[in-house]
Amino acid sequence: xxxxxxxxxxxxxxxxxxxxxxxxxxxxxxxxxxxxxxxxxxxxxxxxxxxxxxxxxxxxxxxxxxxxxxxxxxxxxxxxxxxxxxxxxxxxxxxxxxxxxxxxxxxxxxxxxxxxxxxxxxxxxxxxxxxxxxxxxxxxxxxxxxxxxxxxxxxxxxxxxxxxxxxxxxxxxxxxxxxxxxxxxxxxxxxxxxxxxxxxxxxxxxxxxxxxxxxxxxxxxxxxxxxxxxxxxxxxxxxxxxxxxxxxxxxxxxxxxxxxxxxxxxxxxxxxxxxxxxxxxxxxxxxxxxxxxxxxxxxxxxxxxxxxxxxxxxxxxxxxxxxxxxxxxxxxxxxxxxxxxxxxxxxxxxxxxxxxxxxxxxxxxxxxxxxxxxxxxxxxxxxxxxxxxxxxxxxxxxxxxxxxxxxxxxxxxxxxxxxxxxxxxxxxxxxxxxxxxxxxxxxxxxxxxxxxxxxxxxxxxxxxxxxxxxxxxxxxxxxxxxxxxxxxxxxxxxxxxxxx
Amino acid sequence: xxxxxxxxxxxxxxxxxxxxxxxxxxxxxxxxxxxxxxxxxxxxxxxxxxxxxxxxxxxxxxxxxxxxxxxxxxxxxxxxxxxxxxxxxxxxxxxxxxxxxxxxxxxxxxxxxxxxxxxxxxxxxxxxxxxxxxxxxxxxxxxxxxxxxxxxxxxxxxxxxxxxx
Numbered sequence: 001x002x003x004x005x006x007x008x009x010x011x012x013x014x015x016x017x018x019x020x021x022x023x024x025x026x027x028x029x030x031x032x033x034x035x036x037x038x039x040x041x042x043x044x045x046x047x048x049x050x051x052x053x054x055x056x057x058x059x060x061x062x063x064x065x066x067x068x069x070x071x072x073x074x075x076x077x078x079x080x081x082x083x084x085x086x087x088x089x090x091x092x093x094x095x096x097x098x099x100x101x102x103x104x105x106x107x108x109x110x111x112x113x114x115x116x117x118x119x120x121x122x123x124x125x126x127x128x129x130x131x132x133x134x135x136x137x138x139x140x141x142x143x144x145x146x147x148x149x150x151x152x153x154x155x156x157x158x159x160x161x162x163x164x165x166x167x168x169x170x171x172x173x174x175x176x177x178x179x180x181x182x183x184x185x186x187x188x189x190x191x192x193x194x195x196x197x198x199x200x201x202x203x204x205x206x207x208x209x210x211x212x213x214x215x216x217x218x219x220x221x222x223x224x225x226x227x228x229x230x231x232x233x234x235x236x237x238x239x240x241x242x243x244x245x246x247x248x249x250x251x252x253x254x255x256x257x258x259x260x261x262x263x264x265x266x267x268x269x270x271x272x273x274x275x276x277x278x279x280x281x282x283x284x285x286x287x288x289x290x291x292x293x294x295x296x297x298x299x300x301x302x303x304x305x306x307x308x309x310x311x312x313x314x315x316x317x318x319x320x321x322x323x324x325x326x327x328x329x330x331x332x333x334x335x336x337x338x339x340x341x342x343x344x345x346x347x348x349x350x351x352x353x354x355x356x357x358x359x360x361x362x363x364x365x366x367x368x369x370x371x372x373x374x375x376x377x378x379x380x381x382x383x384x385x386x387x388x389x390x391x392x393x394x395x396x397x398x399x400x401x402x403x404x405x406x407x408x409x410x411x412x413x414x415x416x417x418x419x420x421x422x423x424x425x426x427x428x429x430x431x432x433x434x435x436x437x438x439x440x441x442x443x444x445x446x447x448x449x450x451x452x453x454x455x456x457x458x459x460x461x462x463x464x465x466x467x468x469x470x471x472x473x474x475x476x477x478x479x480x481x482x483x484x485x486x487x488x489x490x491x492x493x494x495x496x497x498x499x500x
Numbered sequence: 501x502x503x504x505x506x507x508x509x510x511x512x513x514x515x516x517x518x519x520x521x522x523x524x525x526x527x528x529x530x531x532x533x534x535x536x537x538x539x540x541x542x543x544x545x546x547x548x549x550x551x552x553x554x555x556x557x558x559x560x561x562x563x564x565x566x567x568x569x570x571x572x573x574x575x576x577x578x579x580x581x582x583x584x585x586x587x588x589x590x591x592x593x594x595x596x597x598x599x600x601x602x603x604x605x606x607x608x609x610x611x612x613x614x615x616x617x618x619x620x621x622x623x624x625x626x627x628x629x630x631x632x633x634x635x636x637x638x639x640x641x642x643x644x645x646x647x648x649x650x651x652x653x654x655x656x657x658x659x660x661x662x663x664x665x
Contacts, residue, residue, distance in 0.1 A: 053655050166557055170515065173550045177522060180546070184529075184539035191529060191539055215601075222597060222628060223590040390639055393624035396601070397617055397643055405657050413605050421598060429507050447542040459534035 009356030013364050017058045021051075022361045025062035026368045029069020033089075034077055035391070040070040041327040041437065042213035045206045046398050048335045049405035056339035057354050061361040063335045067328050068120060068311045068362065071271060072369045075112040075304050079105055088271035088307040091279045095292060095299030102295050107241035111249050111297055112304040113373040119257035119305035120366040123312025126261050127319075128359050131348075135320035138345040143452035144464050146321075148473035150446040153325050155477045156266060157435050165484070168435045171426070175439020176446065178203050185448040186455075198411040205334040207403045207412040208440060211419025212433035213327070214399040218392045219424040241297070249301035252282050256305030263306070264313020270326055271307040271314075278306035312362065319343050319355065323445065327434045330441040338406075505565035512558035519554060523547035593627055600624060612662030618644050 012018060032043040044063050051059030074089030079096035092112065099108040141149075154176075158168040181192045182202030193199035241249070259281065260274035282302040283292045292299050317323045322344030324330040336343050341354050348355050403416045423433050450464075457463035465474050526547055532538030600623055607616040618640050625636035651657040 049657065050655060166553055166560075170550065170553050170557070173546055173553065177543070177546050177550065180543045187539055189529065189539045191543070192525065219594045219597065222593050389625050389628040390635075392628050393621040393639070394643055396624060397621065397647065400604075400617075401647065401651060401657075401659070404660070405651070408658065410605060410609065410660075413608075417598070417601050417605065420601075424594065426511075429511050431511075450542065451537045454534060454537050459536075461534070 009352055010360035010363070012057060012353055012357035013061065013360030017054065018061050018357060018361065019364070021054055021058040021062040022065050022365050023368055025065020026069040026072075026365050026372065028062075029066040029071075030073035030369065030372065032066065033070035033073020033075075035386075039213055039217075039328075040067050041331045042210055042217070042399075043070070044328065044331040044335065045209035046214070046402035048206060048331075048338060049402055051335065052338060056336075056341050056351070057357040059339055060332070060336060060341070060354060060358050061365075063332055064315075064358050064361060065365045067332065068308065068365060069369060071308045071311055072113065072116050072373055074307075075116070075300075076109065076373075079108045079112065079300070088275050088310075089304075090272070091275045091303045092300055094279070095294070095296050098293065098295035099297065099300065104245075104295065107245050108297070108300050110374060111241050111245065111301050113370055115249065115253040115256065115301045115305040116308040116373075117366050117370040118253050119260060119309040120312065120369075121363065122257040123261045123264070123309040124359060124362040124366070127312045127315055127362070131316050131320045131355075131359075134316060135345045135348050138321050141321070141345070141469065142467070143449040143456065144467060145469045145473070146323075146445060146449040147453055147464060148470045148477070149321065149323060150442050150449065152473050152477045152480070153323065153438070153442060154446075155480050157325065157438060164430065167431050171431050171433065172435040172439040175436035175441075176443040178208065178436070179440050179443020180447070185444050186451050196411055198407060198409040201407075203440070204403065204406055204409075204412040204415060205331075205440060206406045207415040208419050209327070209331055209334075209437055210399040210403050211416040212423035212437060214395060215416060215420025216423030216427060216433065218395055218399075219420060220427060221388055221392060223424075245297045248297050252278070252298045252302035253305040255281060255285075256302040257309045260306030260309030261313040264310035265316055266325065270310040274306035274310035275303035278302040319347060319358075320345065322347075324441055325438065327437045330438050333441055505561045505568055508561035509558060509565065512554050512561055515550060515554035516558065519547050519551040523551065596627055597624065600627070608660045608662070610662050613659040614644050614648065615662065617647065 013022060028043060028047065029040065032040060044066050047062065047066060048059075051062050053059075054062065071088060075092050075096065078089040078092035079100050082093050082097040096108045096112065099105065154169075154172055158165050158172055179202070181199055182190070183200065184191055190200055198204070256274075256278040259278050260271075263274040263277060264270045266273075279292075279299055279302060282296075282298045283289050286292065286296070286298060288296070314326050314329050317325055318329045318333060320343075322333070322342065324333045333343060341347070341351055399416060400413055403412050404410070406412060426433065453463055454461070465471060523544065526540050526543040529540035529543070530538035531540045531544075600620065604616050604620045607619070621640035621643050622633075622636045625639060626633075647659070651659060
């Protein structure tokens with residue numbers, strides 16, 4: 001494809017409808033990031049019915065805007081009130097809030113916004129180059145390679161999500177089991193639908209997502225004892241970091257951008273992992289590690305850059321392979337399928353307008369978010385004061401409309417309520433819903449590729465690992481299984497020797 | 501027995517029962533052959549994996565429970581349901597909200613989306629510690645109007661209509 005045509009496709013994002021969708025997505029994403037409660041996955045699921053009216057390009061631009069906008073918004077409450085709006089912003093509370101207490105809230109917010117912008121832009125540039133390359137390489141992928149990749153996703157995600165590996169695996173398998181409801185992907189036989197017409201098409205992805213992330217969150221807020229939050233004031237003249245703060249932030253932003261992008265390629269809670277890894281790296285590299293946790297600007301710049309760069313990284317497996325490895329990209333995949341857009345190696349060939357339009361909107365959205373976040377930070381922070389008694393009923397209604405609007409079926413609303421109750425109970429018992437949602441999306445791909453491999457190879461099981469790509473993927477999966485066991489064994493041995 | 505292993509045991513037992521039922525139900529579908537695997541193959545593999553994981557977890561939880569019993573003998577007996585909810589008012593609120601939502605879904609069919617939503621928002625606001633009636637009613641009216649303008653007029657989404665509106 002000539003550069004000229006890529007540029008013209010990138011400019012699709014500037015069309016009025018796409019521009020407005022990008023703006024709306026960025027604003028909604030920032031609000032979602034600011035408000036503790038709904039995460040980007042649930043917010044995107046709620047907005048999907050609305051985006052169906054906008055068409056595929058504008059609709060997907062809005063969904064993508066919510067995804068990366070939430071990363072921007074999450075830092076605001078972390079810095080001002082010590083409450084992260086998003087799990088990816090948890091680490092920002094350590095130094096961001098400490099800076100705010102020292103009267104440097106404005107500088108912390110500005111560095112967070114600038115770092116997010118720089119990292120977001122870097123990750124889009126990398127996405128623009130790597131996604132088409134991977135998509136071309138993915139044309140060589142057959143069902144066996146896809147099966148190996150989905151298995152790798154399951155193994156890595158069970159390592160990375162939550163506190164317990166067995167619990168994550170259980171949730172992932174539960175998601176895969178839920179994905180078997182409806183038509184069998186090869187023969188079209190109806191399974192586990194118990195004669196319910198709506199279930200014949202499969203369990204509604206929106207119902208499950210809004211239930212596990214939206215309704216369960218409302219229950220969690222309701223069951224928690226609230227305490228009044230103090231918001232630290234931000235004056236406009238404080239918004240600008242001084243020369244020393246800028247100088248100290250440059251390298252952490254650059255390192256966070258690269259690290260975040262690479263972690264974004266991996267299955268799992270990429271943004272959260274990227275932020276924590278970047279914080280650890282900055283602390284390790286620092287000449288004054290004792291200042292971390294007491295208001296070190298490096299502890300804000302690095303993680304905030306990393307969590308935004310991870311969003312771009314996570315888009316690569318989605319756009320080029322059609323495999324979502326995070327709940328948010330899983331919802332984005334759901335949105336794409338509802339818009340009759342199939343992500344994967346053929347997306348670039350079949351729908352270049354959507355592919356490049358979404359990438360172009362990333363540039364635009366990042367610039368919008370920088371402009372929005374700096375002057376409006378005080379307004380966004382005040383939103384946290386909106387009492388739960390007003391916010392929660394509104395979330396309940398939005399979840400219901402989003403779920404009902406998908407198919408116009410009450411069955412889906414019951415599924416949403418059931419998922420909310422199960423999600424709340426599971427969360428109380430230490431089970432994270434994220435692997436379940438990813439399992440639900442990966443399930444049909446995994447089953448189809450598994451059965452197709454066996455059909456093509458006439459029942460030869462070895463064909464699941466015979467090709468070079470498969471061998472490489474299985475090797476990584478094996479390392480992912482063995483490495484944590486070895487680390488645990490090593491830790492046990494060192495513990496025993498230290499007690500001796 | 502302490503609460504943590506007890507919770508773990510309860511979850512594991514539920515998962516084991518579920519996986520056994522799922523496995524039993526999966527056998528209704530054709531297995532076919534390895535050359536052409538049928539629709540039952542994948543569910544059977546998943547059901548078996550869940551059964552193994554849940555059993556492993558149950559064994560671990562039972563061991564942990566045994567260790568905990570040796571360390572700290574049980575001091576208090578089981579509480580009555582009423583006593584539990586008196587001590588955990590927030591948990592009780594979740595149950596009330598679940599019942600409210602179930603009623604809301606049922607009412608949506610009979611009296612329509614707008615009337616049932618109007619009532620849900622008021623009741624849910626009151627449940628989440630709104631002390632007056634005025635603000636929840638205003639909020640509820642605003643939510644209904646907003647939903648009507650956004651979803652019905654602009655997006656042309658056909659929300660459920662009942663006998664009232």
